Amino acid sequence: MPQHVRGVVAHSKGEPVRVETIVVPDPGPGEVVVSVQACGVCHTDLHYRQGGINDDFPFLLGHEAAGIVESVGAGVSEVAPGDFVILNWRAVCGRCRACRRGRPQYCFDTHNAKQKMTLLDGAELSPALGIGAFAEKTLVAAGQCTKVDPAASPAAAGLLGCGVMAGIGAAINTGGVGRGDTVAVIGCGGVGDAAVAGSRLAGAATIIAIDLDERKLATARTLGATHTVNAKETDPVEAVRELTGGHGADVVIEAVGRPETYRQAFYARDLAGTVVLVGVPTPEMKLELPLLDVFGRGGALKSSWYGDCLPSRDFPMLVDLYLQGRLDLNAFVTETISLDDIEAAFARMDQGDVLRSVVIL
Template sequence: MTQEVRGVVARTKDAPVEMETILVPDPGPGEAVVRVQACGVCHTDLHYKLGGISDEFPFLLGHEAAGLVEAVGDGVTEVAPGDFVVLNWRAVCGQCRACKRGRPWYCFDTHNAAQPMTLTDGTPLSPALGIGAFCDKTLVAAGQCTKVDPEAPPGVAGLLGCGVMAGIGAAINTGAVGRGDSVAVIGCGGVGAAAVAGARLAGAARIIAVDLDRRKLESAAGLGATHTVDAGEQDPVETVRKLTGGFGADVVIEAVGRPETYRQAFYARDLAGTLVLVGVPTPDMTLELPMLDVFGRGGSLKSSWYGDCLPSRDFPMLIDLYLQGRLDLDAFVSETIPLEGVEDAFTRMHHGDVLRSVVQL
C-alpha cells in the first residue's frame, strides 16, 4: 500500500526547499523501502537545488543516509526487513563489461528503483543520486542497500554513503596510498578531510593538508594531517615540495575540482607520483597543461568515482574500523538537525561553517 511521508523537495532552480507530502509505493521486484534514520547534508544536494546537475525538477533531496529496511520486493535476497543499511548510489549490475572483468567498482550500468516516488498530485520526483533520503522513508533498488553492523549510530554510518567514502576511497582505492608514503590533499572540506583520514588509515608517513580556510585545516589536523598549508599565505606547490625533501608528494589528492587547484596538484607531485582528482568540476571548466610536462613527470593521473568503492566490501569494513576506534567518523558531524532545518544547513555549508550537518529522523 502506498505510504505518505514527509520529504524535502527542490521544486525549481535555486528556490528555497519545501517540506512536502511524498507518496512512496510498495517495493516492486528488486526494490526495497527503507525507513531513514539519518541523512547527511552533502554539497551534491546543494548542486541539485541550484540546477547544477540537471534540470529534472522537482528533486527529492538527500542521499547520504542510513536506516532500517522496512519491506522488500520480489526476488530480493541481499537484505531483509529489519536490516540496518547504508544507502549507496551505485548498485552494481554484475553483467556489464566492468563487472565481468572483475572490476565492479567501475560498474557502467548501475541502477536505481524502477518506480517513481511522487507528490500527492502525481508529479514524479527525481531522487537525488537515485536515493532521495531527506524523507521519512524512501524507495531504492535493493542493491543500493548495504547491510552493516547495527551498533554504529545512523548519523555517522550514513556518511559513508557519499562524501566520506569518496575521500577515503580516493586515498586507499584510487591513490593506493601505502605505508610510509607522503600524501598531499588539496581542499579539506568533507571529501578532502576524509581523504586525510584515509591516508592515515593506509599508513602514510606524511600527510599535508592544503586549504584557504583555517577551520578546515584544523579539522584535517584532527583527522591525521601531519602538516597544514594555508594556501592564502603560502604557495602550495613550493610548500609541499619543501615538506617532502624538495621532491613533491607520492600521492596528491585534488578535492576541489578546479583547473587551478588541479595544476597545483600536478606540480606538487613527485616524479612518477600519482594525482587523484576526486573534486567534481563544473561542465564549463577546461584544463591546459604542457604535454612535455605530462610526459616528463610520468606517474599516473587518475579520476576517482565514488572513491572507486565497492559498497558491499568497503562499507562494512569502514564501520568495523569505526567501532574499533580506528576511524573517527564522529569528527565529521558538525551538527544534527531536524528535517525542517535543511535549508539553513545549506547556508552554513555554503559559508564553510560545517563539515557535515546530519538530519536525524
C-alpha cells in the same frame, strides 16, 4: 499500500526547498523501502537545488543515508526487513563489461528503483542520486542497500554513503596510498578531510593538508594531517616540496575540482607520483598543461568515481574500523538537524561553517 511520509522537495532552480508529503509505493521486484534514520547534507544536494546537475525537477533531495529496511519486493535476497543498511548510489549490475572483468567498482550500468515516488498530486519525483533520503522513508533498488553492523551510529555511518567514502576511497582505492608514503590533500571540506583520514588509515608517513580556511586546516589536523598549508599565505606547490625533501608528494589528492588547484596537484607530486582528482568540476572548466611535462613527470593522473568503492566490500570494513575506534566518523558530524532545517544547513555549508550537518529522522 503506498505510504505518505514527509520529504524535502526542490521544485525549481534556486528556489528554497519545501517539506511536503510524498507518496512511497510498495516495493516492486528488486526494490526496497527503507525507513531513514539519518541523512547528511551534501554539496550535491545543493547542486541539485541550484539546477547544477540537471533540470528534472521536482527533486526529492538527500542521499548520504543510513536506516532500517522496512519491506522488500520480489526476488530480493541481499537484505531483509530489520537490517540496518547504508544507502549507496552505485548499485552494480553484475553484467556490464566492467563487472564481467571483475571490476564492479567501475560498473557502467548502475541502477535505481524502477518505480517513482510522487507528490500527492501524482507528480513524479526525481530522487537525488537515485536515493532521495531527506524523507522519513524512501524507495531504492536492493543493490543500493549495504547491510552493516547495527551498533554503528546512523548519523556517522550514513556519511559513508557519499562524501566520506569518496575521500577515503580516493586515498586508498584510487591513489593506492601505502605505508610510509607522502600525501598532499588540496581542499579540506568533507571529502578532503576524509582523504586525510584515509591516508592515515593506510599508514602514510607525511600527510599535508592544504586549504584557504584555518578552521578547515584545524579539523584536518585532528583527522591525521601531519602538516597544514594555508594557500592564502604560502605557495602550496613550494610548501609540499619543502615538506618532502624537495621532491613532491607520492600521492596528491585534489578535492576541489578546479583547474588552478589541479595544476597545483600536478606540480606538487614527485616524479612518477600520482594525482587523484576527486573534486567535481563544472562543465565549462578547461585544463591546459604542457604535454612534455605530462610525459616527463611520469606517474599517473587518475579520476576517482565515488572513491572507486565497492559498497558491499568497503562499507562493512569501514564501519568495523569505526567501531574499533580506528576511524573517527563522528568527527565529520558537526551538527544534527531536522528536515525543516535544510535551507539553513545549505547556507552554513556554503559558508564553510560545518563539515557535515546531518538530518535525524
